[in-house]
Amino acid sequence: MRYWLMKSEPHAFSIDDLARNKIEPWDGVRNYQARNFMRDGMSIGDGILFYHSNCRGPGVVGLAEVASTAYHDPTQFDVNDMHYDPKSHPDAPRWYLIDVAFIRKLKRIVTLAELKNDSSLGDFALLRRGNRLSVLPVSSAQWSHILSLE
DNA sequence: GCCAACGTTGGC
DNA sequence: GCCAACGTTGGC
Numbered sequence: 001m002r003y004w005l006m007k008s009e010p011h012a013f014s015i016d017d018l019a020r021n022k023i024e025p026w027d028g029v030r031n032y033q034a035r036n037f038m039r040d041g042m043s044i045g046d047g048i049l050f051y052h053s054n055c056r057g058p059g060v061v062g063l064a065e066v067a068s069t070a071y072h073d074p075t076q077f078d079v080n081d082m083h084y085d086p087k088s089h090p091d092a093p094r095w096y097l098i099d100v101a102f103i104r105k106l107k108r109i110v111t112l113a114e115l116k117n118d119s120s121l122g123d124f125a126l127l128r129r130g131n132r133l134s135v136l137p138v139s140s141a142q143w144s145h146i147l148s149l150e
Numbered sequence: 151g152c153c154a155a156c157g158t159t160g161g162c
Numbered sequence: 163g164c165c166a167a168c169g170t171t172g173g174c
Contacts, residue, residue, distance in 0.1 A: 009172090031157080054172050112173080130155040132171050 002046045003138040004037065005060070005126055006100065007053040015050050015062040018102045023067055026097045027075045028083040034135035039070040039096040041137070048100060049138060049146065051126070052109075059111035060146060067101035106150040120145055 018024055029035055050062040073095040075081040076088045088094035116127060125136040
């Protein structure tokens with residue numbers, strides 16, 4: 001079992017939206033590294049830290065899990081979708097997604113600010129300089145430590 | 151709203 | 163293959 005962190009802008013899709021929907025196809029990822037984590041790294045049942053980005057008080061707000069293996073992101077072929085990719089063709093799809101299932105909200109937000117000041121996290125992808133990945137790996141030690149903070 | 155950091159595009 | 167221009171991310 002592996003662990004991941006997935007970012008979402010709460011004004012677009014928040015942890016409360018996931019709590020309501022229960023399960024959500026994580027479409028719209030258009031970054032190769034993030035795609036590769038979903039397509040090649042994730043397995044059903046892997047743990048996900050749900051992170052709110054680009055908002056006031058960014059941080060980890062909930063837990064989810066990987067609920068499917070990777071499959072083709074249908075929005076890449078939808079000309080009316082904002083994530084439409086004219087360079088991707090159905091015989092060789094470029095973009096993949098997985099389904100994300102809600103587990104629970106954290107008791108409180110574990111903020112980016114406190115993670116930044118936490119020396120016991122070690123080399124955490126979220127905290128690397130200039131990090132912009134929307135899907136990134138978390139070690140089991142980091143996972144346990146972050147959950148101990150809530 | 152600002153802006154640093156990064157990925158992608160496309161001319162050459 | 164190089165690299166400048168551009169668009170996006172995301173904290174502040």
